[in-house]
Amino acid sequence: MIALLKKINSRLLPPSDGYRYSPYVWLAYLFFFFFSYFAVPHTWLEDLSMVAGLLVFLTLYFNIYWIDKSRIKYNIIGIVIVGTLMTTLSQASSVIFVYAGAFCCMLGSPRKALMGLLGVAMWIAALSLIFSLSKYFYLPGGIFTLFIGGLNIYQHEIDVKRKELKLSQQEVKQLAKTAERERIARDLHDLIGHTFSVITLKADLAGKLIDKDSERAKKEIKELENISRNALSQVREVVTGFRTSDLNAELASAKYLLQSNDIDFDYSLGELTIDEHTNKELAIIFKELTTNIIKHAKACKVTASVEQDNNGIRLNVTDNGKGMNTDSSDGYGLKGIQERLEKLQGSLKIQSNNGCEIDIFISQKSLEIAQNDAKEFIA
DSSP, X not given: OHHHHHHHHHHHSOSOTTTXXXXXHHGGGHHHHHHHHTTSOOOHHHHHXXXXXXXXXXXXXXXXXXXXXXXXXXXXXXXXXXXXXHTXXXXXXXXXXXXXXXXXXXXXXXXXXXXXXXXXXXXXXXXXXXXXXXXXXXXXXXXXXXXHHHHHHHHHHHHHHHHHHHXXXXXXXXXXXHHHHHHHHHHHHHHHHHHHHHHHHHHHHHHHHTTTOHHHHHHHHHHHHHHHHHHXXXXXXXXXXXXXXXXXXXXXXXXXXXXXXXXXXXXEEOOOOOOHHHHHHHXXXXXXXXXXXXXXXXXXXXXXXXXXXTTEEEEEEEEOSSOOOGGGOGGGTHHHHXXXXXXXXXXXXXXOSSSEEEXXXXXXXXXXXXXXXXXXXXX
C-alpha cells in the first residue's frame, strides 16, 4: 500500500523535497465545495459535469508543479475557466478561484503576481454582476482569493530572498575557501622553494668540503639541520593557520548557522589577549554549544558574550529553549567540553530555568600558564 502511494505521489509531484506533502493539504479547501454541492439535489448529468470539472482542475493543479514558470499563467487561466463553468453547478465553486489566486505568486515577479491576482478578483466581481450571483459567491471568493493570494506573494518573495541570501553566503564561503587555498599554496611555494634552494647549496658545499675541511663541512651540515628545523616549523605555522579555529570566526559562523535555522542570535565580543591554543579550544567549545542548541534546545533566541578582564575570560551562552536535564546530559556533548576545560583549568556552570545558561570561565592565572606553555613549545 505504501509503495503504491509513493508511486502515485511520484506521478503527481516532482521529486523535490521542497514540496513534500503540502500540495495535498491545500486541496482541503475543496471540502467547502463538496459540502455546499451535496447540500442540494442534482441530476446525474450535473454530477458528471462536476466530476469532469474537478478532474480538469486537478490536472491543471498538479501540472503547475512540473511546468516552467513561463507557462504557469496558462494553467491559472485554465483554472479560472473551470471555476467559471462550475459556477453553473454551485456557487461554492468560488473556491476554485482561490487556487487561481494562490498560484499567481509563481508568475515571475511581484508586479506580475499582483496583476494576476487582481485580474482573478475582478473576474469574480464581473461574474457576480453579469449573472447576479449572491454574496455567498463573491464575498468568500473575492476575500479569500485576495487574502491567500496576497499572503502567498509575500511568502514567495521572502523565500526567494532567503534563497538568494543563502546562495550569496555560499558563494562568499566558497570564495573564502579558494582564497585560503591560494594563500596556503603561495606561502608553501615561497617557503619550500627558498628553503630547498638553500639546502641544495649547503649540501653541495658540505659535499665539497667533507674531504678538504671537515670542521667547516660539519658546520655546514649543522646549518642544514637548523634550516630544515626552521622550515618544518614554518610549514607547521602555515598549515596550522589553515586549520585552526578562531573564536571570532566561530561567532560569525554561528550567526549564519543559527539564523538559517530561524533562531535569532546576538553576540558581543570584547578585546581578547589570549594565546592561539586557548582561542582554538574556546572556538571548538562554542561550536559544540551551538550544535547542541540547534539539535536539542528548540530555542528561538540565543545570546552569547565573550569578555576578558584582569580576573580572566568568560564565555556566556544563553537560550530560551526547553532547558537541559543536567542529570542526563551525555547527549549534549558536555563531556567533551568538560575535558577541554580541564586542560585549560577552566570551569563550567549550567543553569536550566526557562531556557539554558552556560557560563564558562578561565582565570587569568590559567591563561598565563597556557601562554607560557605555548612559548616553551615554540622554543
